[in-house]
Amino acid sequence: MSLRFQRLILILITLVFLSAAVVLILFNTKQNIVFFYTPTELIENDFILNKKVRIGGYVKKSSFIKKSLNTYEFKITDNVNELLVFYNGILPDLFREGQGTVIEGFLNNNNNIVASKVYAKHDENYMPASIKKELEKNNQWKKNYK
Amino acid sequence: MFNFLINPYKFNKFVDIIFKPLVILTLLVLTAGLFLVYFSPLDYQQGLTVKIMYIHVPSAWLALLTYAIMTIYSIIGLAFKIPFSFIINKAIAPIGAVFTILCLISGSMWGKPMWGTWWVWDARLTSVAILFIVYLLIIFLNQTFENREVREKTIAIFILIGSINLPIIKFSVDWWNTLHQTASISKLSAPSIDMSMLQPLLIMTIGFSMIGVIIAILRIKAEILLRKKFL
CATH class of the missing domain: 2.40.50.140 (Nucleic acid-binding proteins)
Structure with missing residues (x-):
């Protein structure tokens, strides 16, 4: 295996370990986050x-x-x-x-x-006001759009 | 075919051909984007403020994308010893920083009328603030170390460490309770954003990316010239 691929694998392994460490920290401090x-x-x-x-x-x-x-x-x-x-x-x-x-x-x-x-707090739904009126008129307005 | 991405000479040749058409196209796309945003409908509950989205979301995406590009270049720069990747890292870091601060400022201006606050320390907002600080540190690192090779390697390693923040930003709204809403657009499901609003958003994103590319080209060309002069 050439030197450059050894370096590539070393970098990737380091990244995996580093992210594993960060993930462990984050999930053990969930209460504070x-x-x-x-x-x-x-x-x-x-x-x-x-x-x-x-x-x-x-x-x-x-x-x-x-x-x-x-x-x-x-x-x-x-x-x-x-x-x-x-x-x-x-x-x-x-x-x-x-x-x-x-x-x-x-x-x-x-x-x-x-x-x-x-x-x-608002949710991730975006909708033009005119479409909401249209949906309400046709009784298609779903409660989960809230 | 994609050699211009790692070879400065081919890069120069390639961008000399595409630069003028790119600038004209960018102007067209951005003008079209502005018109589309102007005529886009008001949101059913946010009203006019929803139009901040057309600045906020493209800047946020490009802040992340710029960092992702820097991460990829750091990996190939360190592993395959390609000096051009360090030129690119130096050139595009300030572009990413500007997109991040645009995202933070526009988000703040959006948060005040909608959430009732300029800023809260929830996971999404904090992780993006950290991204901005990381960008600043990368820019500052360019001023350190007289030895160019040591400096470039240090910056590349720093970029790699900072890249752990990217998935945290992306998934912060799913992993933790946040004031920030979850993503409207994801690969797995249909977007929860109406087509009449999605269209201008995508056009604006394309326009923003093209501005980013234009500034990047100018900065990379300047950096190549600078190195030719002093090497």
């Missing part, structure tokens, strides 16, 4: 009270209440468990019932979250 927990993960893992957490899920249908100007109350759900969220601040444009959201805040004693930040 995830951006948010789902409500179920939060409840099952007994998270410490009064520590900042981020929770992601959907805003539960017909749970959104506007208490006063900039003060809101809603439930965040992953379709298994749900948490009540209190928030005082400005909501992003995409925030609405049924829409994905990530909130940052503190868990208090009654499994409620006092949120300090609310982000809207």
